[in-house]
Amino acid sequence: MSSTNTSGSDIHADVSNLFGFDDPLGPLKVVHVHNPTIGLNGVLVVHNVAAGPAIGGLRMATDVSTMECYRLARAMTYKNAAAGLPHGGGKSVIAADPKMPDAEKEVLIRGFASVLKHEQHYIFGPDMGTNELCMGWVRDEIGRAVGLPAELGGIPLDELGATGFGLYHAIKITLEKEGRSLEGTRVAIQGYGAVGYHVARYLAADGARIVAVSDVDGAIENQDGLDIEALRKVSRSGKSVGDSEDGETMPRDALLGVPCDIWIPAARPDVIHDDNVDQLQAHIVAMGANIPITASAELTLHERGVICLPDFIVNAGGVICGAMEYLDASPTAAFDAIRDRISANTIEILDRSKAEQIPLRAAAIELAEDRIHAAMATRRWRLH
Ligand code: NAD
Secondary structure, eight states: OOOOOTTSOOHHHHHHHHHTSOOTTOOSEEEEEEETTTTEEEEEEEEEOTTSSEEEEEEEETTOOHHHHHHHHHHHHHHHHHTTOSOOEEEEEEESOTTSOHHHHHHHHHHHHHHTTTOTTEEEEEOTTOOHHHHHHHHHHHSOBSSOOGGGTOOOHHHHTHHHHHHHHHHHHHHHHTTOOSTTOEEEEEOOSHHHHHHHHHHHHTTOEEEEEEETTEEEEOTTOOOHHHHHHHHHTTOOGGGOSSSEEEOGGGGGGSOOSEEEEOSOTTOBOTTTGGGOOOSEEEOOSSSOBOHHHHHHHHHTTOEEEOHHHHTTHHHHHHHHHHTTOOHHHHHHHHHHHHHHHHHHHHHHHHHHTOOHHHHHHHHHHHHHHHHHHTSTTSOO
């Protein structure tokens, strides 16, 4: 929705042009932060706050951009709305090397947070390049952050596997809708970090067979089932899962063609695309990573009958955990909320997709937009 002011200029259209398309949901606010004295360059995008103050991570990387920040903020609007959280979407980025010493990182993060002290529409969370300690600095500086250290009342979501837990429930409920169970189901997982390892752990505990795993340096396959804890040890020792002797090693990207029932991307964006989509053999793709499949490859898979469980529905465990932490909830209450919300949403999009004969992603977007529009309708200014 564009608005033209009395001088005739269309500021919202300018912003929409900046981001390449007309976005009726936002962004509400784009704030650039620049402090040459400490070498700070950052951006905050508050996308939409109809449902409540935005929650979204602070990303630190050398190649971040305003555009990336906007896309991530917009994705958070959809993820938070779909998860039924009383929060809108936002994201912030600092352009810097995340591997810098903590003392230097602290200066940048405190400097960034202090400039944004009065941006009550935004609650900081961790993301790539930031962690619980960083959120502790933000909380100390301005009082508004989730993903805090346990000593400050935080719930260590990556240690407990919040996102993997949500993914596990989405997969389980999808199989149950088809009258199947996890027992003996073959699973391949790309990425063996916080999301990949924990989803493996929850699935294996419920009878699934993890037949292949990859990380940035390699991959391993064993159709009889991999020992996921042994792989974790190898991974934690600084080696690649491909260095394990538990199965056949293979080139990292060969994981896509491994015979399996469920394929879980839990690493990078755009890993399945038009040029490799035909290699996939699985019946279900459960998106742990954000945007791991290009739009056209996802459509190809849908047309082939592959069930593609959309990222912003099934990988919302981390943000649900953060929102529950913000309410001072216990880890048990947070995990109950993850299970209940992700299971209910997965059922809802499977049902919508079937009833309306539309791809699961279209059903997920409908679900999120219904909730965003309902929240917007309660606001005095309607738009946000
Ligand atoms: P992580 O850094 O803990 O683990 C990433 C893993 O991916 C590592 O094992 C790494 O070696 C591997 N990897 C990197 N590039 C790869 C490649 N090209 N091929 C195969 N493996 C590769 O990260 P994480 O927290 O597990 O997050 C994984 C993905 O899930 C990211 O896209 C992240 O944005 C998304 N995500 C994470 C959470 C969360 O709660 N941590 C929530 C939602 C979405």
